[in-house]
Amino acid sequence: MKLSKEFYSILLALFAVFAVQAQEFNFTVQVNAQNVAQPDQSIFKTLETSMQEFLNNTKWTDQKYSDEEKINASLVFVVTSFDNDRFKGNFQLSASRPVFNSSYTSPIFNYKDNDIAFEYVEYAPFFYNENQFESNLISLLSYYVYTILGIDADTFELRGGQTFHEEAQNIVNLAQGTQGVAGWKPSDGLISRFRLNDDMLSETYKEYREVMYSYHLKGLDTFAKDPKAGKIVLKNYIKQLEELNNRRPNSLLQRTFFDAKADEIMSIYSSGPSIDIRDLKTTLQKLAPNQSSKWRNIKV
Structure with missing residues (x-):
């Protein structure tokens, strides 16, 4: 059953109040559905808002980030297929970190994931549970959050992002039992979420x-x-x-x-x-x- 717009707005507002001190990210999200034949485009805007609120307002770590320390990142979701709440497409993600004694920000991650598929019911709330697979969309977003946190921390301390990469690995492990979605298993090819995380944690690389x-x-x-x-x-x-x-x-x-x-x-x-x-x-x-x-x- 779909939630009303009013109830959805209240949920977002409450979530933002509790999360205002917990943000680690300045994430911008764009959902591009211009090539999808869908008379009512509102679901794509709702999805875009929900994803951005989730990424920016969830408490991802036990660390305190000042405004200057927040990670600037972007996610563009290009929708290639939409049918009955089922989305397919690709994610283009990027992130940067500031350079000391400079106004310059240095890109640390620029990555395209072509195996994006999930179900999303308009106005459904987003919650991350580190001990349980909630949905493929939540797993996708959370995985890339921890991957970016790990890469960012690695640029400030040698292997400083270890715990974040291990949390991303936990998301991979929980998602591997999901049927019909690619990218989480060792058999999913040389370019996958499994491979990116596994290589990140491997001494070989x-x-x-x-x-x-x-x-x-x-x-x-x-x-x-x-x-x-x-x-x-x-x-x-x-x-x-x-x-x-x-x-x-x-x-x-x-x-x-x-x-x-x-x-x-x-x-x-x-x-x-x-x-x-x-x-x-x-x-x-x-x-x-x-x-x-x-x-x-x-x-x-």
């Missing part, structure tokens, strides 16, 4: 999290003091991913790193004090050949 820490805290956060030295430091950290590439060429985490960082790396090495980056360009071409057009734009 340890360089990803090590480089995320060093690149941001030891590189970008000190860049303002000496940009030329900063370029050299960042170059050395990027090159550490060669060890991962030698062991697991073109891994999901390696692609995840450069999907977030390619534009930033191009910008850093295309302006400011010059250094010798011929070896870096060779490394970048080997590590992320799909970004070759950006590497070509870097002038040695």
Whole structure:
């Protein structure tokens, strides 16, 4: 049974009151259903509002985040199919973190999930239960919340996001028994929510999290003091991913790193004090050949 708009509004208001001190995110959500033949588009706007309220107002951690510390993130849900409360499409997620002594925010996550499918009844409330699978939509949103929290924490402390990645793993485990939805199981391919989380926690891919820490805290956060030295430091950290590439060429985490960082790396090495980056360009071409057009734009 669908809830009334009035009751739904009251629920959201009450939820916001209790959660006002608990926010970790500044999430913007967009539901794009322009290619779906649906006379009444209101359900898509309701879904968009519900998702954004859930992401921003849920208490995800026991930590206190000031306004300056909140994680800026976005989620675009492109709906490709809608029928009788069943949605299919893709998520495009991105997140960034501030850089010390700068007004610049650095992208830390830019990821597309093509296996999005869930049921949503208009005005149904959203609640996260860490011990129980509630719905695929709640699991999807919660999984990416903890993945982003983990990646963000990893940029401030070496493996600082461990507990968050483990919570994401718990969501994966609870969701694996769900029938008819892809992305949660080991058998769901090389690009999946299972694979992203499993690789994140695996020692096989340890360089990803090590480089995320060093690149941001030891590189970008000190860049303002000496940009030329900063370029050299960042170059050395990027090159550490060669060890991962030698062991697991073109891994999901390696692609995840450069999907977030390619534009930033191009910008850093295309302006400011010059250094010798011929070896870096060779490394970048080997590590992320799909970004070759950006590497070509870097002038040695």
